[in-house]
Amino acid sequence: MEAAIEAFFSSPRFAVVGASTDTAKYGYKxxxxxxxxxxxxxxxxxxxxxxxxxxxxxDLTGLESPGETAVSIITPPAVSLKVLQQAKELxxxxxxxxxxxxxxEVLQYAKDNGVTCIANGACVLVDGEKGLRSAGREWKL
Incomplete structure (x- = not known):
């Protein structure tokens, strides 16, 4: 999974599906x-x-360059599957x-359609710092 996380953070662009204005929700965080x-x-x-x-x-069709974008998904599984289907098309x-x-079902769809899917409990908020470092990305708070 570490190699996938490094590749994810090597992407030139990112998107957060399920971004929210509610500060208590993970889409916001x-x-x-x-x-x-x-x-x-x-x-x-x-x-x-x-x-x-x-x-x-x-939705993902509004992204400037979807093929160059790594996407974080923070939605219920039924919505995540639709997002994944759209992601594959784009x-x-x-x-x-x-x-x-x-x-x-979401994980199987990703596997069957050649989309790398980081999952199984991995969290950007927990694993992101290490992923950024391994991808060689500098950042400042």
């Missing part, structure tokens, strides 16, 4: 984490046009399913 590390991130939320003073997009190669967003 993960999106804020990317911003606090000065990473080029886009929030994805169909109902909220702005989060943390950043414009969001309603050429997204790497996703990170935050704890609770994955299911066996």
């Amino acid at each position: 993960v999106f804020a984490w990317y911003l606090s590390h000065n990473l080029p991130v886009t929030g994805v939320n169909p109902k909220t046009p702005m989060i943390l003073e950043q414009a969001t997009v309603s 050429g997204v190669k790497m996703v990170w399913c935050q704890p609770g967003s994955e299911s066996s």
Whole structure:
């Protein structure tokens, strides 16, 4: 999994599907984490046009370069599967399913369709710092 996390953080762009304005939700915390590390991130939320003073997009089709974007998913598994299907269509190669967003169906879909999926309890908030270092990305708080 370490190699997948390093590859994930080597991506030139990032997106957080399930980004939220609710500070108690992980969609907010993960999106804020990317911003606090000065990473080029886009929030994805169909109902909220702005989060943390950043414009969001309603789905992955709104991303500038989906094929160059690593995507964090923080949605219920049924939604995660739809996001993964859209990601595959758009050429997204790497996703990170935050704890609770994955299911066996989601993981199998990723495996069957050539999308690298970091999951099984791995969390950007816990594993991200090490991943950034291994990818050689400098950041400042």
